[in-house]
Amino acid sequence: MTIPRCLLFDCDGTLVDSEPLLAAEMASSLTALGLPFAASDYMGEFRGARFMNIVAELQRRHGAIDSDALRLGESNMRARLAERLASELAPLPGVREALEALADYPRAVVSNGPESKIRTGLTTTGLGDYFGDRLISGYTVQCWKPDPCLYLHAASLMGYEPGECIAIDDAIVGVKAALAAGMQVIHLNRFPDVETTPQGAIQISNMHQLPTVIGHLAHEAVASLSL
CATH class of the missing domain: 3.40.50.1000 (HAD superfamily/HAD-like)
Known part of the structure; x- marks a missing residue:
């Protein structure tokens, strides 16, 4: 050894x-984009995975999403998450x-x-x-x-x-x-x-x-x- x-x-x-906060914000953002996702999905299947890998798998299951909409959605999600991390973590x-x-x-x-x-x-x-x-x-x-x-x-x-x-x-x-x-x-x-x-x-x-x-x-x- x-x-x-x-x-x-x-x-x-x-x-x-931070994971409960991340899971909640991802669920809200991804579902709004048309990629059904629950906070429990992150904790159960995707915990620790890179965000874009999760998005790619969800698109494989549910269909492709406009790339500009995805970028804006991710940016807004990260901004909301940063606010919550700064106050709730x-x-x-x-x-x-x-x-x-x-x-x-x-x-x-x-x-x-x-x-x-x-x-x-x-x-x-x-x-x-x-x-x-x-x-x-x-x-x-x-x-x-x-x-x-x-x-x-x-x-x-x-x-x-x-x-x-x-x-x-x-x-x-x-x-x-x-x-x-x-x-x-x-x-x-x-x-x-x-x-x-x-x-x-x-x-x-x-x-x-x-x-x-x-x-x-x-x-x-x-x-x-x-x-």
């Missing part, structure tokens, strides 16, 4: 409880305590979302100082989970080999991306009744458990080197 040296956190649904339980306990590890946020959305979420919840400018967005890199390239890019920017990184992600697309990147992966599985943690990842149910799990991984890695 490789000693973990760097922590890479997903944002939505891992650090901040909260960190997930245990996140602040976990970040404090793991303060010795370099860390970054690795998200499919736009950097502006990541920054708004962290600033609103008071988590921004834990990460500074180490915010790595799929829109900046032009690479999105479940492709491993976003996590690989993050490891390179942080100056570590993939195997030296632990990825903490709540969405299956993110867990699969980090596993494919060759990282140690912790799956924050808050919906174990509908999601199965992929083989190779470690499941936790809440962020209070994270420091203990990472401590065990570090201890096991050190012990294996001494054999």
